[in-house]
Amino acid sequence: MQLSIVVPTYNEAPNIAELVRRVTAAVQSRGGLDAEIIFVDDSTDATPDVIREVAASASLPVRLIHRDRPVGGLGGAVMEGFAAAETDACLVMDADLQHPPEEIPALWHRYSRGDVDLVIASRYAGGGTSGGLADRTRVMVSKGSTAVTRAMFPIRLKDVSDPMTGFFLIDRRTIDSEQMRPRGFKILLEILARRPMRVAEIPFDFADRHAGESKASVRQGLHFLTQLTALRFGKMSLFAVIGGLGAVANVAIVWALTYWGVDYIVAAIVAAEVTIIGNFLLQERFVFQDMRENASGVWLRFAKSFSFNNAEAVIRIPIVAMMVSTGHISAVVATAITLVVAFFLRFLFHSLVVYAPRKAGVEPSPARRFVEELDHEAMQPGEL
Numbered sequence: 001m002q003l004s005i006v007v008p009t010y011n012e013a014p015n016i017a018e019l020v021r022r023v024t025a026a027v028q029s030r031g032g033l034d035a036e037i038i039f040v041d042d043s044t045d046a047t048p049d050v051i052r053e054v055a056a057s058a059s060l061p062v063r064l065i066h067r068d069r070p071v072g073g074l075g076g077a078v079m080e081g082f083a084a085a086e087t088d089a090c091l092v093m094d095a096d097l098q099h100p101p102e103e104i105p106a107l108w109h110r111y112s113r114g115d116v117d118l119v120i121a122s123r124y125a126g127g128g129t130s131g132g133l134a135d136r137t138r139v140m141v142s143k144g145s146t147a148v149t150r151a152m153f154p155i156r157l158k159d160v161s162d163p164m165t166g167f168f169l170i171d172r173r174t175i176d177s178e179q180m181r182p183r184g185f186k187i188l189l190e191i192l193a194r195r196p197m198r199v200a201e202i203p204f205d206f207a208d209r210h211a212g213e214s215k216a217s218v219r220q221g222l223h224f225l226t227q228l229t230a231l232r233f234g235k236m237s238l239f240a241v242i243g244g245l246g247a248v249a250n251v252a253i254v255w256a257l258t259y260w261g262v263d264y265i266v267a268a269i270v271a272a273e274v275t276i277i278g279n280f281l282l283q284e285r286f287v288f289q290d291m292r293e294n295a296s297g298v299w300l301r302f303a304k305s306f307s308f309n310n311a312e313a314v315i316r317i318p319i320v321a322m323m324v325s326t327g328h329i330s331a332v333v334a335t336a337i338t339l340v341v342a343f344f345l346r347f348l349f350h351s352l353v354v355y356a357p358r359k360a361g362v363e364p365s366p367a368r369r370f371v372e373e374l375d376h377e378a379m380q381p382g383e384l
Contacts, residue, residue: 003027003035003108003169005091006081008074012095013047020054020062022101027060033108036061036086039095040077042070074166075187079180082172091169092187099167103204107169116198117174120188122162126203149189155291156192158357159199163189167204239347242282246275247339254335264331268320271335272313280305283350291355304354312342 005023009016020037027033037060039051048066055062065084070076082090091107093099103121111119124143149164150157157163168188175191191197250271257267280302284292295301316338323334 001034001036001086003033003089003091003104004081004085004087005035005037005093005104006078006085007037007039007093007095008077008081009039009041009043009047009051009095010070010074011043011045011047013043013045013050015095015097016047016050017054019095019097019101020058020060022097023104024058024060026101026104029105033105035104036063038063038065038081038084040081040084041066042077075180075190078187079177082175083177085172088171088173089169090172093167098207100204100207103167103202106202110200110202111169111171116200117171118191118197118199119169120160120162120165120199120201121167121204122160122165122201123204123206124161125201153193154352155294155355155357156196158294159201160192161201163192236347238287239283239350240343242279242287243339243343243346245282246279247336247343249278250275250339251332251335255332258331264324265317265321268317268331268335269313272309272317276306276309276313279309288350288355291357294357295355296358301354305350308349308354309346312345316342 007019016039023035023037027035037058039062041048041051041064043066048064051062051064055064063084065080067077067080072079078092081092089108089111091104093101093104099121107119107121110116150160153163164186165188166186170191174195174197176195180190180194192199253271253274254264254267257270258264262270283305284298284301288295292298292301296304319338320331320334323329323337324331327334329337
């Protein structure tokens with residue numbers, strides 16, 4: 001066995017026979033490919049019965065896993081299919097034939113070179129198209145959500161044009177199942193966000209559904225937003241903890257200095273500079289350690305961070321002064337309020353600017369490489 005084809009299904013009875021027929025024709029072309037089809041089914045209609053009927057006469061091995069409790073939605077179904085697969089090479093596709101089975105040999109051919117962990121069939125790479133999307137609104141939603149997703153994960157998705165596709169071939173050994181928390185229908189995003197992957201893409205034409213109605217809904221959109229938030233803000237939560245510690249330190253310094261008679265403006269400046277430096281060191285160590293290697297050198301990162309935070313402080317401190325003088329708010333409360341707003345701006349700036357990957361083909365200078373090597377050695381996270 002060379003390839004396991006995992007097909008998650010939910011009420012796709014009219015598509016099963018045609019899917020198996022076209023998959024069989026595709027894998028048996030060009031000298032043949034030894035493959036199996038695994039349906040992981042969460043249906044409430046006759047889909048399981050149809051799969052069993054088709055499997056009885058199919059020339060490929062066809063297996064059915066029917067889940068009475070669809071834990072993890074489509075993502076959970078895919079992970080269950082990986083666990084049951086006979087091979088480490090697992091191809092994921094939908095049952096509605098919007099992912100053309102005729103592209104399976106191309107995905108396998110690219111994967112079989114052995115230099116990548118994951119081959120993605122992309123609607124947005126090369127000559128790929130998204131014509132199967134129902135209308136212009138869905139096209140705009142798809143492209144917009146893809147752009148937002150790539151912006152949220154600039155390192156992990158830098159070589160991925162279509163992280164939202166459900167059509168890909170992966171070496172299941174590269175997935176740490178203990179890390180996975182499938183909670184929706186964008187399992188590829190979950191995989192890519194969890195760990196670095198060697199990725200290749202091939203273009204494909206996203207086709208019309210063969211039969212039935214699209215499962216896309218507002219509820220699925222909310223599931224996607226929940227999934228994206230959980231994946232991205234896992235890093236943000238660490239940033240928040242460090243920011244929270246910095247905020248406590250900042251407020252404590254302001255309180256201590258004003259208690260000792262220091263003018264609150266001077267106290268705010270001193271507190272800001274101390275916490276800016278402390279926060280940067282902690283963020284390097286605990287939050288963005290996976291992004292440092294592809295970003296600019298440590299001193300340039302510090303310069304960007306320090307400059308932004310001071311510029312933010314230059315804006316924020318006069319606001320604090322205005323709140324104190326005209327709003328009759330204490331310096332401590334005013335400082336705390338403005339720090340909450342500043343937190344979100346800092347996170348976006350650090351994610352998208354301070355730790356942005358260097359442009360491809362731009363080599364760091366020898367001096368920068370030396371500094372980065374020292375930085376890499378000094379900043380390696382220890383075991384906890």
